[in-house]
Structure formats: structure tokens, C-alpha cells
Amino acid sequence: MAFDKGYCKTDCTRCSEVCPAGAIKKIDEIEKSAISIGHAVTVPQNCLLGQGVACNACSRHCPTGAITLVDDASTGHKVVAVNENTCIGCGACEHLCPVRPFSAIYVEGREVHTTV
Amino acid sequence: MNRRDFLKSLGAGTLATAAIAAGCDSPNKTQAEGFELGEVPTDQMTYRTGTHGEKVSVLGYGQMRLPTVEEGNRDSDLDQDRINELTDYALSHGVNLFDTAPRYCKARSEAAIGIALSRHNRDEYLISTKLSNMSPDTLSFEGSKAMFEESLRRLQTDHVDFYMLHCVGLPCKGVDGETMDPMTAFKVRFEENGMLDWLMEQRKLGRIRNLGFSYHGDVKVFDYALSLHGKVHWDHVLIQHNYINWQHAGDLAEDGDSGDANSEYLYGQLAERNIPIFVMEPLLGGQLANLPQFAVDELKRRAPNQSLASWAFRFAANQPRILTVLSGMTYMEHLQDNIRTLSPHKPLSEDELKMLADIANRYAGMSLVPCTGCQYCMPCPYGLDIPGIFAHYNKMLNEGNAIKDLAEDASSEERRAYRKARRAYLKNYNKAVDPDRQAEHCIACGRCLSECPQQINIPRQMAMIEKLG
Structure with a gap:
């Protein structure tokens, strides 16, 4: 996945429909909503929140509600927190993060897909 | 990757x-x-010392949750290629203890890990396995002895580094098919058939390097086993320990059921006798990685990029007499995360311990079902997916989607919320558990009752969950 171009939309199963080799298993939308292909990791030093900008692009666009903004225990500033067990790795956060060229949140892929 | x-x-x-x-x-x-998380360290693992001077990695690899070929279906064949790969990765990153038992993964675990480990030199790893003689045909001396010899054969070795009497404190079925109480079960399984004496002999012969037991359930049997310490000299003991079990093990059990004793008590008894401790269920069957939102917020506030599981591992390894913390890591990401957490182990501060104790207090009041997904209750004769049903129920409570009873005079707002929660519940239920395997099919036959190490009253819980549907 190249998240700078877009992200893996929860209601799309196109790749599984068109794959001619059977390498991508055929799934429906309901199945897809519970499949995790990675999990997001934050890069606090890139994040606008650290510069006093009130941004919530990642948490607002997270389809599973895995991203929350919490008060950092040491500084009291808001920081981005990802619940790695409910994150499905769709990359909406990475794609929609306004920080460029290196976004303040990115997806670590999984070796094997898991069910959440 | x-x-x-x-x-x-x-x-x-x-x-x-x-x-x-x-x-x-x-x-x-x-x-x-590269990435924010950094490389997985290969040479930073914390090691602790066993009774006979063994250097044991504080992260032990549990073999109860091995990966299967068909993702998510634990009945399908074990995925030997992935097991080999995970084993090699663990060894090359400092994990040297592998814990299995004859009955793990439907009796396929020992053979699978035997294949994976025998590709390495025997002195590079330590094996731990158990005497799971809790079915009527293995209660006899011959039956139990055969089980030990079979373990050696499957593990492709001539000695076991850590051998344990399995599930001390649980009831089991006698040769007449009647259920024996936990104390009688201990005596019949290990003492009256002469098995304990024989195992001590094997220890002298070097076929067993460390002899211990694993405990669940009735604490009287734990105390009794410890009273034999003067004669047996237990080399290690395996207990369930995590920040919930420390002081709230009893709260996890239902009214009238005993559950395990608090691990604070168990730890104290073992530390007093200087017996090194193995930890099981550091994550309470994965539940401490899937925490409710209040706990997620609190932990992430302190360390946004530390996993929820990392706190549980730091807690489990925090005490000095803990020799190793066993974790059943199915996925490479779990293995990597845990290696990061314990390479080296970073002790918890007073303040952090207090925070975990506060979380445990609130968590214990949530009345989740303490199922760890060990699958001992399976297969259910009536086809229920028992661990799957409990996992769904707990997930629902964790996500705040519990269906509360609707009052007669509920407002239209409340009714709407109720309908929404109910729809979400049923839709997810059917997705998580095949309709033919749901709670309503339980006939309360009770076959599962003596199998559950957590002593969950499964038929009663099924009746409770059925009402929600």
C-alpha cells in the first residue's frame, strides 16, 4: 500500500474481486471490516499537536475509533494515541495527516493478517 | 514487516x-x-537464574497458541513453516525457554515444537513440559510414565529442563468416571500411583533437570503441594500472574466459585521458600491487550507508542523471584513487541504500579468472563464455540456496547439507543460465532465444568449470554 496516494477504504473489496490468481482471498465488506493488515504508529516529533496546532485529522478519520487524543502525562499536551489492538491498518490517518513529506503517523504492516 | x-x-x-x-x-x-519503533534488539534480553544455575530468558515462549494454516481456525493444521520461523526468530533474539504440554493445541504442540527446536543445538534452548494425566486412562503409573516418555519422543530429546505436574488444584475424572475433588485428584494423579517418587528419581538420573508444578483453582491443594517442599524440593512453580490476578483473582470468579488465589499470596508463599516462579497468562488470555477505553487512555497518556501489552509484561516480570513470563505468541508482531518490552526489562516505578492497581480495581468490577481461550473445554459435544462466545461477550463489554435492560418507561431516546446497541450486538455475534455454535445451543450437560482451569461455570454463563440475544 502507498498511503500517499490514498488508503484502504473499509467499504471496498475491489482487489479481492479482480485478482485472477487467487492470491487475494475473496472477501465481502463485513469480513473486511474485521481484518487488520497493520497498525498505526505515531511520530510525536512530527505532529502538529506538539506545535500547538489543534489538529485531529487522524482521530476524526479513523474508521474503527482506534485513535484518540490523550493528555500526555509528562507535558500535559495533547498527543495521539493508537490502540494497536483495534487498529486495522487502513492508512486513513497516514494519508490524511497534513504533515509532509513525512507524516506524523504511519502504518506498520503485518506479516499475516489478523482478525480484530 | x-x-x-x-x-x-x-x-x-x-x-x-x-x-x-x-x-x-x-x-x-x-x-x-526506517520506523519509529526501532530495530528489535538481539542481545539485550534480561536473563534470570533458575534453581540449578540455568540462565533463563525472562520472556518464555508458550506453545499453547501456535499458528494454524487456516487463519483464525484453531481446528485446522498447525502451520509448521511459521512455527519454525517464529522459533528461529525467538532464539536469535535471546528467548531460550519454550513451554509446552501434551494437551496443548489438541495434543499437537509438543511434536510441532520438537520439529522446530531439533533444528538447533540442544544446549541453545530449554524445554518445559508437563504431566497432563487428567483423563481416566492416564491416571495409573504406567499411563503417566508412558505420557512422560511420549513427551521426550515428541520433543526429540533425552531430557526435559523443566517438568511440571499439570493443573494442580483442579478436579478431574477418576477411573470410574466420577469427578474427584481437587485434593483427591492430586493424590490419585501423583502420590498414590507412585508417580511423584518416580519423577524425583528421573531428576536424579538427569532426565528431568527441574521438577515443579502448575497451579489453578483450589488453593488448599497449592498449600498442600508446598507442604511437600521439604521432601520433593520443588525447583519451580507455574502460577497465573498479572496485574488483575495480583489482588483481584477472586473478583474474576463468579459468586460461589473459588477461582485461583490472588497471585500476591502465591508469590509470597513461593518467594518465602525461594522457589523460582514461572508466570502464565501475563495478559489474562489476551484481555490485557484488549482493554476498555478508560485503561487505554491512561496507559497511552504515559507512553503513546508503547503497546498496551507491554505494561502487562513489565508488571509480570517486575518481581525478583519471577524466573520467566510465558506468552503464547501466535504472530511475529507479538513476539517482536514482547522482545522489545523485555530487552531489557524496565522495572515499574511506584507511581506506575499504583496506576496499574487503579486500573485493576476498575477492571475487576466490569464482570467480564475470565476466559483465556485455552480451549480445554473444546470440543463441546453440542458444538458450541465456547471461547468464541466469551470473547465476543467480553469485547462487547469492553467497547461499551453492553445491552442494559430497557425500563418500562424508557424515553424514545433510550429506546433508540437500545435498538442500536442490540443490532450491533447481534450483527457482530453472528459474524464472530457461527449461529449453529452460539450460546442458545447449550443444554447444560456440564461436561465442560471439570475442564476449565479458570473454573468458569460455563453453562450458567451461557444461559446469561443467551438471554442477551
Whole structure:
């Protein structure tokens, strides 16, 4: 996945429909909503929140509600927190993060897909 | 695998490589450098010392949740290629203890790990397995002895580093098919058939290097086993220990059922006798990685990029007499995360311990079902997916989607919320558990009752969950 171009939309199963080799298993939308292909990791030093900008692009666009903004225990500033067990790795956060060229949140892929 | 790593390993995409190089020089050094989490250390693992001077990695590899070929279906064949790969990775990153038992993964675990480990030198790893003689045909001396010899054969070795009497404190069925109480079960399984004496002899012969037991359930049997310490000299004991079990083990059990004793008590008794401790269920069957939102917020506030599981591992390994913390890691990401957490182990501060105790207090009041997904209750003769049903129920409570009873005079707002929660519940239920395997099919035959190490009253819980549907 190249998240700078877009992200893996929860209601799309196109790749599984068109794959001619059977390498991508055929799934429906309901199945897809519970499949995790990675999990997001934050890069606090890139994040606008650290510069006093009130941004919530990642948490607002997270389809599973895995991203929350919490008060950092040491500084009291808001920081981005990802619940790695409910994150499905769709990359909406990475794609929609306004920080460029290196976004303040990115997806670590999984070796094997898991069910959440 | 990080996709940047993947690109790197391909050596493809000069653009990507250029970006990486640029990233290193720019003040904005982050993702392009690889990733925020850093490399998985290979030589930083914390080691602790066993009774006979063994150096044991504080992260032990539990073999009860091995990966299967068909993802998510634990009945399908074990995926030997992935098991080999995970084993090699664990060994090369400092994990040297592998814990199994004859009955794990429907009796396929020992053979699978035997294949994976026998590809390495015997002195590079330590094996721990158990005497699971809780079915009527293995209660006799011959039956139990055969089980030990079979373990050696499957593990492709001539000695076991850590051998344990399995599930001390649980009831089991006698030769007449009647259920024996936990104390009688202990005496019949280990003492009256002469098995304990024989195992001590094997220890003298070096076929067993350390002899211990694993405990669940009735604490009287734990105390009794410890009273034999003067004669047996237990080399190690395996207990269930995590920040919930420390003081709230009893709260996890239902009214009238005993459950395990608090691990604070168990730890104290063992530390007093200087017996090294193995820890099981550091994550309470994964539940401490899937925490409710209040706990997620509190933990992430302190360390946004530390996993929820890492706190549970730091707690489990925090006490000095803990020799190793066993974790059944099905996925490479779990293994990597746990290696990061314990390479080296970072002790918890007073303040952090207090925070975990506060979380435990609130968590224990949530009345989740303490199922750890061990699958001992399976297969259910009536086809229920018992662990799957409990996992769904707990998930629902964790996500705040519990269906509360609707009052007669509920407002239209409340009714709407109720309908929404109910719809979400039923839709997810059917997705998580095949309708033919749901709670309503339980006939309360009770076959599962003596199998559950957590002593969950499964038929009663099924009746409770059925009412929600």
C-alpha cells in the first residue's frame, strides 16, 4: 500500500474481486471490516499537536475509533494515541495527516493478517 | 514487516532509498529512517537464574497458541513453516525457554515444537513440559510414565529442563468416571500411583533437570503441594500472574466459585521458600491487550507508542523471584513487541504500579468472563464455540456496547439507543460465532465444568449470554 496516494477504504473489496490468481482471498465488506493488515504508529516529533496546532485529522478519520487524543502525562499536551489492538491498518490517518513529506503517523504492516 | 523495510530489502526504488538518505540528514528525521519503533534488539534480553544455575530468558515462549494454516481456525493444521520461523526468530533474539504440554493445541504442540527446536543445538534452548494425566486412562503409573516418555519422543530429546505436574488444584475424572475433588485428584494423579517418587528419581538420573508444578483453582491443594517442599524440593512453580490476578483473582470468579488465589499470596508463599516462579497468562488470555477505553487512555497518556501489552509484561516480570513470563505468541508482531518490552526489562516505578492497581480495581468490577481461550473445554459435544462466545461477550463489554435492560418507561431516546446497541450486538455475534455454535445451543450437560482451569461455570454463563440475544 502507498498511503500517499490514498488508503484502504473499509467499504471496498475491489482487489479481492479482480485478482485472477487467487492470491487475494475473496472477501465481502463485513469480513473486511474485521481484518487488520497493520497498525498505526505515531511520530510525536512530527505532529502538529506538539506545535500547538489543534489538529485531529487522524482521530476524526479513523474508521474503527482506534485513535484518540490523550493528555500526555509528562507535558500535559495533547498527543495521539493508537490502540494497536483495534487498529486495522487502513492508512486513513497516514494519508490524511497534513504533515509532509513525512507524516506524523504511519502504518506498520503485518506479516499475516489478523482478525480484530 | 515494515513496507519501508520491504522496499529496502528489494533494493528497488531509488526514489525510496533517496528519501531514506535525505531523511537521515534532515532535522525532520523520522519515518524515512526506517520506523519509529526501532530495530528489535538481539542481545539485550534480561536473563534470570533458575534453581540449578540455568540462565533463563525472562520472556518464555508458550506453545499453547501456535499458528494454524487456516487463519483464525484453531481446528485446522498447525502451520509448521511459521512455527519454525517464529522459533528461529525467538532464539536469535535471546528467548531460550519454550513451554509446552501434551494437551496443548489438541495434543499437537509438543511434536510441532520438537520439529522446530531439533533444528538447533540442544544446549541453545530449554524445554518445559508437563504431566497432563487428567483423563481416566492416564491416571495409573504406567499411563503417566508412558505420557512422560511420549513427551521426550515428541520433543526429540533425552531430557526435559523443566517438568511440571499439570493443573494442580483442579478436579478431574477418576477411573470410574466420577469427578474427584481437587485434593483427591492430586493424590490419585501423583502420590498414590507412585508417580511423584518416580519423577524425583528421573531428576536424579538427569532426565528431568527441574521438577515443579502448575497451579489453578483450589488453593488448599497449592498449600498442600508446598507442604511437600521439604521432601520433593520443588525447583519451580507455574502460577497465573498479572496485574488483575495480583489482588483481584477472586473478583474474576463468579459468586460461589473459588477461582485461583490472588497471585500476591502465591508469590509470597513461593518467594518465602525461594522457589523460582514461572508466570502464565501475563495478559489474562489476551484481555490485557484488549482493554476498555478508560485503561487505554491512561496507559497511552504515559507512553503513546508503547503497546498496551507491554505494561502487562513489565508488571509480570517486575518481581525478583519471577524466573520467566510465558506468552503464547501466535504472530511475529507479538513476539517482536514482547522482545522489545523485555530487552531489557524496565522495572515499574511506584507511581506506575499504583496506576496499574487503579486500573485493576476498575477492571475487576466490569464482570467480564475470565476466559483465556485455552480451549480445554473444546470440543463441546453440542458444538458450541465456547471461547468464541466469551470473547465476543467480553469485547462487547469492553467497547461499551453492553445491552442494559430497557425500563418500562424508557424515553424514545433510550429506546433508540437500545435498538442500536442490540443490532450491533447481534450483527457482530453472528459474524464472530457461527449461529449453529452460539450460546442458545447449550443444554447444560456440564461436561465442560471439570475442564476449565479458570473454573468458569460455563453453562450458567451461557444461559446469561443467551438471554442477551
